[in-house]
Amino acid sequence: MKIRVGQGYDVHQLQEGLPFWLGGIRIEHTHGALGHSDADVLIHVICDALLGAANLRDIGYHFSDKDPQYQGIDSKILLKRVMDLIRTEGYEISNVDATICLQTPKINPHVPAMKKVLAEVMAIREEDISIKATTTEHLGFVGRKEGVAAYAVALIYRIEDATPLSGMTNSNIR
Numbered sequence: 001m002k003i004r005v006g007q008g009y010d011v012h013q014l015q016e017g018l019p020f021w022l023g024g025i026r027i028e029h030t031h032g033a034l035g036h037s038d039a040d041v042l043i044h045v046i047c048d049a050l051l052g053a054a055n056l057r058d059i060g061y062h063f064s065d066k067d068p069q070y071q072g073i074d075s076k077i078l079l080k081r082v083m084d085l086i087r088t089e090g091y092e093i094s095n096v097d098a099t100i101c102l103q104t105p106k107i108n109p110h111v112p113a114m115k116k117v118l119a120e121v122m123a124i125r126e127e128d129i130s131i132k133a134t135t136t137e138h139l140g141f142v143g144r145k146e147g148v149a150a151y152a153v154a155l156i157y158r159i160e161d162a163t164p165l166s167g168m169t170n171s172n173i174r
């Protein structure tokens, strides 16, 4: 079995009056994230963690932020395409673990809804998706409420072909 790990990190600016998309759901808030897409920073880091694990470059490589076809796009569509990419390579997900860095609002009440939506889009079990949140104790751009950041790690696996390793024969495989 081949097991691979990947990580993702992303930041988006927060601006008053924008819709706030996070983890595939819209959160009621005075501010929302700015981006070329819907700026869903949690989905973006999950995409990057998965692409990194499969050594398939990153989200901007596949979906350029200069390409008008991705302007305002729902990041769930991008996540679904990333899942198609890694499954085409023969990988499945073991688990994903993410942390959102946001001063306000509280994310905890929204975690079950995010997990439900993401599990559906990714076609994996909710229990294989973990979402956590932290403030930065009023420090830095997150603490000043100027932006939202997120991190994710993903573990993926592939059942290897039953091809013997080069140089191995029946006599030296015990």
Ligand SMILES: Nc1ccn([C@@H]2O[C@H](COP(=O)(O)O)[C@@H](O)[C@H]2O)c(=O)n1
Residues within 6 Å of the ligand: 101, 102, 103, 104, 105, 106, 107, 108, 109, 132, 133, 134, 135, 136, 137
């Ligand atoms: N936007 C956020 C930030 C934090 N939480 C939850 O609050 C806990 C305490 O946060 P600190 O930054 O003060 O350590 C954190 O562990 C989360 O459970 C949240 O829901 N939303």
Ligand SMILES: C[C@@]1(CO)OP(=O)(O)OP(=O)(O)OC[C@H]1O
Residues within 6 Å of the ligand: 010, 034, 035, 036, 037, 038, 039, 040, 044, 059, 060, 061, 062, 063, 064, 065, 066, 067, 070, 071
């Ligand atoms: C999601 C994409 C889509 O054009 O754009 P943004 O919403 O700007 O997000 P970012 O993480 O800055 O760049 C990745 C792009 O693929």
